[in-house]
Amino acid sequence: MKKVLYILIPVFIAICFGSCDVPNDIPYPIVEGRITAFEVEGQCGENGSGEGSATIDKDLRTVSLFVCDTVDVKKLKVNRIELKSETKNPDVNYQEEIGILPDSAAFVNFTKFPRKAFANPDSHMDTRMDFSQKVKFTLHTYQDYEWTVKVEQIVIREVEVENQVGNAVIDPITHNVVIYVNKDQSLKRLKVHKFSLGGVHGKVSPDPTTQETFDFYDVRQFLVTTGWGEEQSWRVMVCHTDAAVQTTAQAFARTVDAIITGEKPNGTEPVIEYKAESESAWKTLAQENINSTSTGYSATIPNLTPSTTYSFTVTAGDSKVGEQSFTTTEMLQLENASFDDWCTDANNPKLLYPWAEGATPYWETGNKGATTVGNSNSVPTDDTSTGSGKAAYLESKYIVIKFAAGNIFTGSYLRTDGTNGILGFGRPFKAFPSKLTFDYKYNSETINKVGDEALRYMEGRPDSCQIYITLWHIGENDYEEYNGEKFPLIIRTRPSERHLFSPNDKRVVAYAQLTQGNDVNEWTSHTLELKYKDNTRIPTHIQVVASSSKYGDYFTGGIGSTLVLDNLKLHYE
Secondary structure, three states, X not given: OHHHHHHHHHHHHHHHHHHOOOOOOOOOOOOEEEEEEEEEOOEEOOOOOOOOOOEEEOOOOEEEEEEOOOOOHHHEEEEEEEEEEXXXXXXXXXXXXXXXXXXXXXXXXXXXXXXXXXXXXXXXXXXXXXXXXOEEEEEEOOOEEEEEEEEEEOOOOEEEEOOEOOOOEEEOOOOEEEEEEEOOOOOOOEOEEEEEOOOOOXXXXXXXXHOOOEXXXXXXXXXXXXXXXXXXXXXXEEEEEOOOOOOOOEEXXXXXXXXXXXXXXXXXXXXXXXXXXXXXXXXXXXHHHEEEOOOEEEEEEOOOOOOXXXXXXEEEOOEEEEEEEEEOOOOOOOOOOOOOOOEEEOOEEEEEEOOOOOOOOOEEEOHHHHOOOOOOOEEEEOOOOOOOOOEEEEEOEEEXXXXXXXXXXXXXXXXXXXXXXXXXXXXXXXXXXXXEEEEEEEEOOEOOEOOOHHHHHHOOOEOOEEEEXXXXXXXXXXXXXXXXXXXXXXXXXXXXXXXXXOOOOOOEEEEEEEEEOOOEEEEEEEEEEOEEOOOOOOOOEEEEEEEOOOOHHHOOEOOOOEEEEEEEEEEOO
16 A cells, blocks of 8 residues: 555656646746935035935936036946835845846946945945946846936036126037127236136136236137046137126015025126115115126125015116015914924824814824824923923834834824824925024933834934924925825835935925934923025925934834924024
8 A cells, every 4th residue: 555655646746747837927026126325426415515415216216416526427436325125015025135237338347346235345346437427227136127327517617707798608518618708808918807617626727817817819728627637628719799788687585585696797796775665765785795706696685574575776887777576475483383282182082183172283293103002102291491381292112013203293194004104294384494493302212123124233222313394395296195185295104115205305495403312301402504405496385303213214213212392483584
């Protein structure tokens, strides 16, 4: 009987695997590779200064960044690449390293470029690449995902000469420059005020700014050495023109000041007069508030009254801009800024809201998520900085199955997705505050819960709280939407769909933040100075966020870390 069994079993196996053609129809999981950080040498802001950060769009799979004029973009060293895998299947845990391979044509040294994420490359690596064009990076998981990295070099070139008409035409591709001057100006004896063709760190030979006058009667050749050492030959032509530059003016009104910009005839200084529409007497703007070039100007009218219409004129030489007007914005404040008003959910006594009974919500917390399995961890307290009213008490807790940071933010809690949250950030706001002040206390515990393996290195370190303010400019097509509701930003904390805030978002107008990792046992006042990216966009929304654990979005922090927050106030200076 045993012999029969021994014979039958191999036969059965042979039938199944030999005579049958078994297809490999088990699908690979969909695991998307993402670039989460990208840094290069010489990285800067879009104005050519500062350190700057890359703008990463995970939907378009693009990375955009700026570099200054000290580096060679054809041999640009990559200092850091961080990668992350994402899947919409919560049952898939992809632990293998993501492979990375850039365009072969972009390598300086193909064999020494890392094929995985890295930071601070060592001497055995060569991470230089040619970023003079967009570079494709292919990320390998179970599938291939193509990303595009664009590096834009900021080279500030300026040319100003005596009696110049309009701005010089500077072509960085052909290395040609055309300058127009009025017909009375001698081309043989031309005073040159600025002649920066190689950027801030470049050199020009001969340098016409070192001479009393320079001969431009014929087309002149100049040797330009860039900040990264490249030598270029430039041709400069100066021409007469009958065209006359008329003074122009555009006003950008804020809350307590206004910025006036425009063009003016060469050799003139603008005189700006202004008054409130209801006043009869005109004021002359002090010259110290006006910055002039040979052909243009920028001026700031300070100490204006909010919600007021003003008239202004600009005169430069014989050219004058007729009376124009602008209206300053309202001086707005945050609602319930001291967190005195709270109420309880009618159907769930454990759920607390940071607004008065029957009031329109302005602030929100993560309490809706916390109370699905526990109690609210963002609650009012009688311990206040003023000795009256309430303050917001935010505590990091481990609620049954998951770490949850105490938090409060301007916006709405939209939905609990399993043990994760979907939040709408931002409230309508049209004003230009200069800073946010608040009072706070903080108790930092050791980080003992890590919800993301990429943050495992933080375990055992002190926890940090974070408080930040953001002003958004949201155009009609710039909103993010969830179930018909529109916000500047929809936050998703589920790891496979994680979508969080970045201060480098192109829609951000101004930003400031505090990260505190030390204990602050007594009530302490702090000021966040808002830094505006530009003066061309009016804010449409405000976002203020506070969390007892900075990495609470990643379910990482120290149990028992507490942030107490009170007396928030916007200032306009």
